[in-house]
Amino acid sequence: MINFPKILFNKRSGKLEAILLAITIFLTTLTLIFAYIAYTERKKRERALATLRLNRPKEEKISQKIDNTKLLARALSLIREGIVVMDPYGRIIFTNKFARELLDIHPEDIGKFFYQAIRNFDVISMINESFNEKYRAWQEKKIKDKYVQIIFGSDMDEKVLLLIDLTPIKKYENLKKDFIANVSHELKTPVAAMKLSLETLEEECRDKPEAEKFLRKAIERVNYMEQLIEDLITLSMLESVNFPVKIVEIKLKPFVERVVHDLSEFAEKKEVKIEIEIPEEALIKADEKIFHAIMKNLIDNAIKYNREGGNVVVGFRDLTREVEIYVCDTGPGIPKSHIPFIFERFYRVERSRSRKLGGTGLGLSIVKLAIERLRGKVEVESEEGKGTCFKIYLPKS
Numbered sequence: 001m002i003n004f005p006k007i008l009f010n011k012r013s014g015k016l017e018a019i020l021l022a023i024t025i026f027l028t029t030l031t032l033i034f035a036y037i038a039y040t041e042r043k044k045r046e047r048a049l050a051t052l053r054l055n056r057p058k059e060e061k062i063s064q065k066i067d068n069t070k071l072l073a074r075a076l077s078l079i080r081e082g083i084v085v086m087d088p089y090g091r092i093i094f095t096n097k098f099a100r101e102l103l104d105i106h107p108e109d110i111g112k113f114f115y116q117a118i119r120n121f122d123v124i125s126m127i128n129e130s131f132n133e134k135y136r137a138w139q140e141k142k143i144k145d146k147y148v149q150i151i152f153g154s155d156m157d158e159k160v161l162l163l164i165d166l167t168p169i170k171k172y173e174n175l176k177k178d179f180i181a182n183v184s185h186e187l188k189t190p191v192a193a194m195k196l197s198l199e200t201l202e203e204e205c206r207d208k209p210e211a212e213k214f215l216r217k218a219i220e221r222v223n224y225m226e227q228l229i230e231d232l233i234t235l236s237m238l239e240s241v242n243f244p245v246k247i248v249e250i251k252l253k254p255f256v257e258r259v260v261h262d263l264s265e266f267a268e269k270k271e272v273k274i275e276i277e278i279p280e281e282a283l284i285k286a287d288e289k290i291f292h293a294i295m296k297n298l299i300d301n302a303i304k305y306n307r308e309g310g311n312v313v314v315g316f317r318d319l320t321r322e323v324e325i326y327v328c329d330t331g332p333g334i335p336k337s338h339i340p341f342i343f344e345r346f347y348r349v350e351r352s353r354s355r356k357l358g359g360t361g362l363g364l365s366i367v368k369l370a371i372e373r374l375r376g377k378v379e380v381e382s383e384e385g386k387g388t389c390f391k392i393y394l395p396k397s
């Protein structure tokens with residue numbers, strides 16, 4: 001009984017404690033909830049601010065990009081090269097003014113496939129041909145009134161067609177070529193007249209050895225000038241786009257026999273023997289005048305750069321798609337380091353020796369140009385001290 005109120009008191013204080021504890025827990029939880037809400041709100045605000053901060057420069061960058069694109073397009077419209085940019089599927093993304101004018105692309109063609117937008121069949125076939133290639137360049141093409149070099153380049157993302165206007169260079173080159181051709185033609189007659197006068201004088205001076213010696217030298221120089229003029233005329237003829245290439249069937253053996261016959265005096269003087277290893281039935285397809293220039297120059301070289309008593313062989317091989325004609329000699333050969341240059345104009349391996357032999361240094365450049373006009377190719381094999389073989393390949397059709 002004595003402990004009853006204490007117990008009562010204890011019971012009450014235990015309840016109080018429990019209530020206080022519950023309130024404390026409730027308040028702590030509430031505080032925590034508020035703190036959490038405040039924390040997440042702050043984080044949200046911070047994130048929003050960060051996004052805002054991030055977005056602002058992005059917008060600025062985009063507007064700068066748009067300006068740059070416009071600027072680039074304006075700059076590209078001023079240049080004399082044509083540019084067509086396509087997506088990986090061949091849809092036009094960008095064209096500049098020169099390309100639009102040349103290929104008749106309309107402004108509303110952006111987004112269309114190149115074969116719908118470009119109104120030039122040749123260019124469409126060129127893109128088709130090289131669509132999956134990384135790089136391709138074509139020889140100049142005439143489009144409308146312009147000479148254009150076409151280059152196609154491609155990577156994973158874009159394909160670009162570049163049109164380079166060669167018209168001004170071409171005009172200048174043509175002027176130069178015309179000038180050389182005209183001068184050569186103008187010089188031909190007076191040089192021939194001079195040669196005739198010198199030859200007559202030489203006859204008159206038979207009994208004056210000193211005078212005859214000088215005249216002989218003068219005639220040699222005139223002969224050189226005559227050859228030079230002849231070679232320059234042949235070169236400008238081969239370079240001229242107006243020169244018609246007439247491909248006909250040629251019986252090779254009699255044709256080569258005629259060339260050899262024309263050079264027989266020279267060969268006899270050098271004591272060089274010429275063998276023709278060509279079957280009777282051998283036929284080739286070429287322009288007679290052009291093919292004559294090739295054979296004359298190659299056989300002339302094979303005699304000229306041969307040893308005394310040496311040999312020249314002119315032969316023929318029938319290959320699958322082309323024919324091979326070779327001219328081999330037993331001369332001193334051409335040093336390897338000189339071979340890449342011998343087809344250049346006025347290039348001579350031994351300047352003094354070649355000049356003494358009456359060479360102008362234009363013969364092989366004529367050969368190279370002539371073979372290009374016949375859509376063929378030329379190769380050289382040479383061994384110093386043994387001889388040289390020039391091989392030309394001509395298409396069968």
Ligand SMILES: Nc1ncnc2c1ncn2[C@@H]1O[C@H](COP(=O)(O)OP(=O)(O)OP(=O)(O)O)[C@@H](O)[C@H]1O
Nearest residue numbers: 301305342348349350354359360361362363364388
């Ligand atoms: N068969 C050959 N053997 C050795 N060297 C050669 C042969 N053919 C050409 N060459 C060398 O190449 C050079 C260039 O030959 P190219 O025919 O162009 O000129 P060229 O014979 O000197 O003069 P051109 O033929 O105009 O009268 C020659 O000067 C010569 O040095």
Ligand SMILES: [Mg+2]
Nearest residue numbers: 297301363364
């Ligand atoms: Mg020559």
